Amino acid sequence: MSRLIAFLLLLISSLVQAAPVDVHGARLWIAPDQTQLVIDADAVVDHKIFPLENPDRLVIDIPQARLAGKLPLAEAQDLLVKGVRSGVLDNGDLRLVLDLKQPVRAKSDLLEPNERYGYRLVVDMTPQAGATVTEQGTSPLPGKPGGKAADSMRDLVIAIDPGHGGEDPGAIGTHGTKEKDITLDIARKLASLINKETGMRAVLMRTGITTLACTSGFS
Numbered sequence: 257m258s259r260l261i262a263f264l265l266l267l268i269s270s271l272v273q274a275a276p277v278d279v280h281g282a283r284l285w286i287a288p289d290q291t292q293l294v295i296d297a298d299a300v301v302d303h304k305i306f307p308l309e310n311p312d313r314l315v316i317d318i319p320q321a322r323l324a325g326k327l328p329l330a331e332a333q334d335l336l337v338k339g340v341r342s343g344v345l346d347n348g349d350l351r352l353v354l355d356l357k358q359p360v361r362a363k364s365d366l367l368e369p370n371e372r373y374g375y376r377l378v379v380d381m382t383p384q385a386g387a388t389v390t391e392q393g394t395s396p397l398p399g400k401p402g403g404k405a406a407d408s409m410r411d412l413v414i415a416i417d418p419g420h421g422g423e424d425p426g427a428i429g430t431h432g433t434k435e436k437d438i439t440l441d442i443a444r445k446l447a448s449l450i451n452k453e454t455g456m457r458a459v460l461m462r463t464g465i466t467t468l469a470c471t472s473g474f475s
Contacts, residue, residue: 277301279318279350280374281325284337289461291336293354295377296325303377305362312356316379321350336360336381359384382461414450417461418443 280296295301295316304317323342330337339355360381367376418439419426426435447458 277318277321278324279321282327282340282352284328284330284334284340286331286334286336287461289459290380290382291334291360292381293328293337293340293379295352295379296373297321297375297377299375301366301375301377303364305364305379307359307362309359312359314354314356314360314362314379314381316352316354316377317345318350318352318377320348323350327352336383354381412456413459414456415459415461416443416447416450 277300278298279301280298282293282295285292285294295318301321302319306315307313308315322344327340327342330339334357336357337354338357341353341355343351343353345351361384362379362381365378365380367373367378369375418436425437426439428434443460447460450456450458
């Protein structure tokens with residue numbers, strides 16, 4: 257009898273582990289210096305992220321997952337992402353591909369469900385080091401090859417990252433104050449102090465978030 261119970265428990269565990277994760281869709285959020293992709297799922301998402309070149313792409317592989325919703329269309333004002341598409345690998349894993357306008361640095365974070373959203377995989381993308389965002393794409397930082405002469409005087413650029421952004425409010429105070437608003441306000445005041453110093457220039461990694469419409473992005 258005990259062997260039968262153990263077998264049934266093992267069988268149930270195997271079935272639970274084999275159940276695919278449903279990806280309900282994704283959303284893009286853009287800011288002047290970064291783009292954020294939020295992937296909604298019904299369970300914790302295992303994933304692997306890696307870049308590809310020629311052309312520039314960012315690949316997100318999600319094992320044992322299936323796309324059950326829509327992907328977003330990138331907007332023209334997004335300076336990093338020009339498209340989002342999906343496919344299924346030979347082993348059945350879900351692959352999301354972000355077609356890029358320029359190389360990016362990416363970091364991911366898993367968020368637990370809250371009052372409004374379920375499980376989320378958040379991928380933050382910023383331009384690679386050595387480049388700054390422009391409306392045409394990237395341009396070299398002053399003093400780098402292709403910019404000003406290496407021996408010319410230039411400001412010290414200090415990046416300030418307020419964190420959070422998008423739909424993630426961070427901690428919420430008793431009166432509804434959101435952590436992401438407080439960190440942004442502090443970052444702006446710090447940037448103001450830095451900009452008053454000779455030879456120093458502050459760059460905010462987040463100055464605000466704009467929500468983009470979510471429609472089918474498969475191509």
